[in-house]
Amino acid sequence: MQDPRIRTAIAAVLSLAAFLSLQGAAAVFLWWLVFTPAMQIAKRIRRVFSLILMIAFFSLVLEIYGGGGLSYFTRMTVIIMIGMWVYSEQKSGEFLGTGVWLLGNRTGFEIGMIAEMGMQSLSSVAADFERIQLAQKIKGMKWGVRSLIPAGLVLVHGALIRAEDTAELLAVRGYHSGGTMCPKFSTSPMDIIAGIIAITIFLVTLIPVSEFFILY
Numbered sequence: 001m002q003d004p005r006i007r008t009a010i011a012a013v014l015s016l017a018a019f020l021s022l023q024g025a026a027a028v029f030l031w032w033l034v035f036t037p038a039m040q041i042a043k044r045i046r047r048v049f050s051l052i053l054m055i056a057f058f059s060l061v062l063e064i065y066g067g068g069g070l071s072y073f074t075r076m077t078v079i080i081m082i083g084m085w086v087y088s089e090q091k092s093g094e095f096l097g098t099g100v101w102l103l104g105n106r107t108g109f110e111i112g113m114i115a116e117m118g119m120q121s122l123s124s125v126a127a128d129f130e131r132i133q134l135a136q137k138i139k140g141m142k143w144g145v146r147s148l149i150p151a152g153l154v155l156v157h158g159a160l161i162r163a164e165d166t167a168e169l170l171a172v173r174g175y176h177s178g179g180t181m182c183p184k185f186s187t188s189p190m191d192i193i194a195g196i197i198a199i200t201i202f203l204v205t206l207i208p209v210s211e212f213f214i215l216y
Contacts, residue, residue: 003187004094024205097183106178
């Protein structure tokens with residue numbers, strides 16, 4: 001998808017539709033299958049497999065003690081898939097351009113810059129996580145639930161250090177607020193089709209199934 005404005009809007013609309021109902025989550029999952037290249041589906045699922053396992057654990061606890069765990073797992077998994085799609089499609093500078101286009105060179109620039117920094121931090125965390133897994137394999141250690149806590153501490157510590165370094169760099173360069181940018185976007189017909197289908201899914205999700213059949 002070429003246009004980051006449409007991509008961001010689609011992600012927000014589909015995530016909300018998946019969160020509102022199980023039927024919406026099913027429709028969003030079908031959208032994800034259609035507009036995600038087949039060769040990339042398995043690769044993207046492997047990247048978020050650990051996160052899906054964590055969601056599955058909490059869903060099981062919820063199902064045992066209160067019910068609704070299966071619905072929660074389905075909806076959250078679909079939202080994770082949409083987030084992974086946005087992450088994989090995003091290119092450097094797109095959030096900054098979208099923010100400036102939407103809110104101007106002051107507020108939009110700052111929000112876009114924060115989003116860009118967040119994506120860079122997420123990429124760094126993912127790279128650190130892969131290095132931790134590789135280091136454990138070299139040492140002959142098995143990756144399991146017990147490894148998540150120390151790995152998480154290392155990842156959080158590294159993210160905080162990078163955030164502090166970035167803040168110091170911005171201060172040294174004299175950054176206060178806002179900036180100037182002239183974003184340019186390219187929109188393909190497929191972007192428009194995907195956006196229309198996403199909006200349709202969201203609108204249908206807002207109508208309860210029983211009322212839909214009454215209207216029909």
